[in-house]
Amino acid sequence: MRIGLLTEGGYPCATGESRIWCDRLVRGLHQHEFDVYALGRGERAGRPGAPPPAHVRRVRTAPLWDDGPDGAVPGAEGPGSGGGAGLAPAAHAGRLPRAAGSGARAAGTGRTPGPWTYGRRDRRRFAEHFERLATALCRGGAAVGAGDGAHEDFAEGLYGLAELAGARGGLGGALRSESALRALEAACRAPGARRSAHAATVPDYLALADRLERLLLPLSLDWYGPDGLAAADLCHAASGGTVALPGLLAKRFFGTPLLVTEYGVRLRAHYLAGGGTALGAPVRTLLAAYHRLLAAEVYRQAALVTPGNAHVRRWQERCGADRAKLRTVYPGREAERFAAVGEGSDQGDPRTLVWVGTAEPAKDLVGLLHAFARVREAEPGTRLRIVAAPVRDERAAAYLAHCRVLAAQMFPDEAATAHAVGDNPVSFEEIGGPEAPGPADAYAAGCVVVLSSVVEGFPVTLVEAMLCGRATVSTDSGAVVEVIGGTGLVVPPRNPRALADACVALLRDPARRARLGAAARARALELFTVEQNVAAFRALYLEALSLAPVRRADEALDRYGDPLPFAHPAEAYVPGHRTPGSGPASGFGSGPGRTGDTGAGERPRAGGGRRVPAWAVHAEPAEPAGAASGGGHG
Structure with a gap:
């Protein structure tokens, strides 16, 4: 099967425990194909490490300014490495990201718009979605299921901004606009907002908008086309928080199952380090609400969550993770x-x-x-x-x-x-x-x-x-x-x-x-040990895939037009090749996780009839010679 591995500052672009764990996982699961999507941290983005194994099809990196509780890395500069990374570091300095090779996508073309070149309709869409997200930060999110609607507003605002970013090439200019600041001000002063949000001033609005621009950077990356996360059978986030954000979008727009591994809770780290920043109390409170709401949404959408120990598991349950999804997997040592x-x-x-x-x-x-x-x-x-x-x-x-x-x-x-x-x-x-x-x-x-x-x-x-x-x-x-x-x-x-x-x-x-x-x-x-860790994830990959419905448009559907669960069993995802017609009518042997497949001829996928955004649909290339229908790959 094809795995989209989401990492931060780790494999294969840096050193440390995160990189070592990812490398052991990838090398231990050599029967699968991996596409690595690494959110780098400042100057470490794109730093070469040891060459990945042959079954790692591609490595795509992007800079990320989320190295601390406030989402800022002082002096972080340096572009992402090649391979269609993401935004260039100019976005951090208030300038436009470059569009040459590693810029933000615009309707799949790689164009980068100006800071506020949206049309009137797009400006209204942005204002609507951003206002919902800002209202969620100011109004609630203190507890899961509090009944204040903050979690629903946060999710809809986040996904709405993601769809707009994909269609119009990024959010950097919009998040720096006066419209965004006015939306933050209105949300902070609205009835029902927190007392600390009411105390926010103009410098607080500017600081919060700057931090949100950095935290929402993954929404503007060019990782979501048919040659990216849309082609993955499973997204595996090596951490929670911002790292899992691309996996959330893949789950939302393509129905790709999401597996989240946490050996340390990012929300807890944010709380511990929050007092050591120069930000005002209103900004710290709203940023804490953002991380709390994002963690709850990640746990809600994930097919499986693997805490590294009971201490992390308790944090996840407190943040809303369903116990039925939790599988404790200890980190392994050699x-x-x-x-x-x-x-x-x-x-x-x-x-x-x-x-x-x-x-x-x-x-x-x-x-x-x-x-x-x-x-x-x-x-x-x-x-x-x-x-x-x-x-x-x-x-x-x-x-x-x-x-x-x-x-x-x-x-x-x-x-x-x-x-x-x-x-x-x-x-x-x-x-x-x-x-x-x-x-x-x-x-x-x-x-x-x-x-x-x-x-x-x-x-x-x-x-x-x-x-x-x-x-x-x-x-x-x-x-x-x-x-x-x-x-x-x-x-x-x-x-x-x-x-x-x-x-x-x-x-x-x-x-x-x-x-x-x-x-x-x-x-x-x-x-x-490393062996027990790898064996656990080998079984979890199959479990996550077996619980997900078939997502290809040409696979078996029921009478209502929805994909049939288990129509493409997990056992079909094995290396090797099959002769045309060797699998059953349900599609056995014709799955997307094919050894050696570059993904060039795959169609965009939709999960359970969910509308796929226009930016994810490209013209389907011609099939290579000899690629008969019926799936000749195993």
Whole structure:
């Protein structure tokens, strides 16, 4: 089958966990074809990574200025890469996007209109749809099913703007117009609007319009024609929020099933970072309403939603996700990287504690140092190795420097006599450095692995320690308890005394450490490997497709003209070729997910009789020679 993989700043245009996960997924599901649609972040849009495998048919990228809670990336510049990306970065600077190769589409021609060149009818259409969306932001959305009509207004306004953007080549000029500002002002001052919206001023309207232009950028991309997402059998969004927006449009206009994977909730990240912006309270409130309403619409329209853990699942349910659609799929790690340590008999230095991760305040290294001081009082010969990932920003560098100074102050005698890394009870190392060539070697150096976070999502380092067969002491944050499952010690966060007592208990009991380490490795091999992750999505792809009706106009229809469910079974989507007429009359063997098919001769699809926008319908090219009706592709 043909998968439209929607990513943000990840595969294959950047590095990091997102890219690694997408690459493993694509390579593990080699029986399917993938079209990658990557929303880049600033200058990283289009940065080349490792070449994708052969079954990745195309990679299309577009810049996205949504790197923070307010949707802004300071100084983000750089065009999207080739391959029919999307808008050029000039749109961010208040200028028109270019139309050469990577510009916004206009009725499928690639033209880019002026900032406000819509006719009178189109201006009325824009005002109507944008007013509905603005009213939804100002009026409600605080809770799913609140009965205020905000969710319905938001959805209809969003899809109306998407159809207008497709027909007229983008929304950049319209969203910067005086008409948009007047619509925002009217919505904020209308009866029933929130109290914070009533307090908005002209600078707030300008700031909000600027942020909405960036957040709605995916509506103006040229990804939705018959050679784009309309040709996909399934859209898989690697994140929620803005990343899933192209999948929403494909679901709306073509009936393409949407699968959403979230290992961290974007709405939660927006809430956590919202207070650190320079935006006024009215703008922050309305942007929060936008993200909340978008998340609810994504969950409502998705065929399946795959949270990475129970913590994310609870957030999704609170935002309106139907429990029947939720399938928890844990992220996988490569067990082979840690097999030598996990299967070995060496349990590490019995007097060494190890911490591995990214140095940032949420990891609470300060609390860990205070806990280690208590451990040293009980077990004087104990050492602590802090192995951090390479520092990438000034904030992390400052925090790590602060922790180094604090360690020197807490252990002055040892620091004064230290002539090598091993002479100090606390050592700060870097993954890939001379003392810790890799994560597996870092875990192998100690007998107990410690996690001291106060805010945590899915604890990847904890899973790696479990694969290495190490006993663990962790704080109860995020999905820690779910991952540990009784194979390690868990203490309350921000409690150095409890953390120290747990570490001392394991340091003094080698037999208990061995039992917990063996149990932890068995649990990690069962639940948290790349193989189980890929196998889960292999089954989910077939499940999502089996629940969706046939979407081709020439497929089997019932007497009312609607596509027949299961008329094209999921088992037909296999690599290879079939002879003409080999499938049954329902279309078996003639599906759209064909190996080697470029999509050039496919027709636009409609889902369940839904009207397909005019911009998605192109003149159908002539069929290549030898392409007899009846579908010769398997």
